[in-house]
Amino acid sequence: MAKGKVVFDENQCKGCGLCVTACPFKLIEMDEKRINSKGYHPAHVTDLEKCTGCANCAIICPDVVITVYRIDK
Numbered sequence: 001m002a003k004g005k006v007v008f009d010e011n012q013c014k015g016c017g018l019c020v021t022a023c024p025f026k027l028i029e030m031d032e033k034r035i036n037s038k039g040y041h042p043a044h045v046t047d048l049e050k051c052t053g054c055a056n057c058a059i060i061c062p063d064v065v066i067t068v069y070r071i072d073k
């Protein structure tokens, strides 16, 4: 089973929420506790242990905020 590492270029996030809908395991949420340099709540992964590295989130992000590293085990 593959595992993913997801890195957000947080200050580039415009809070559109597309990545939230794209994750098949619903692992992405907007972080309501933080605000980035653009004034948005940035997206983040809630449980990285469950991430398979499918990269759906990275593909859908219009601002190329997300990079997914896939580790095959």
Ligand code: SF4
Pocket (backbone or CB within 6 Å): 004, 006, 022, 023, 024, 025, 026, 027, 028, 045, 050, 051, 052, 053, 054, 055, 056, 057, 058, 068
């Ligand atoms: S790589 Fe896939 S499983 Fe991991 S957070 Fe992104 S959409 Fe979800």
Ligand code: SF4
Pocket (backbone or CB within 6 Å): 008, 012, 013, 014, 015, 016, 017, 018, 019, 020, 042, 043, 060, 061, 062, 063, 064, 065, 066
């Ligand atoms: S799709 Fe990209 S810009 Fe939109 S919320 Fe997700 S990380 Fe931010």
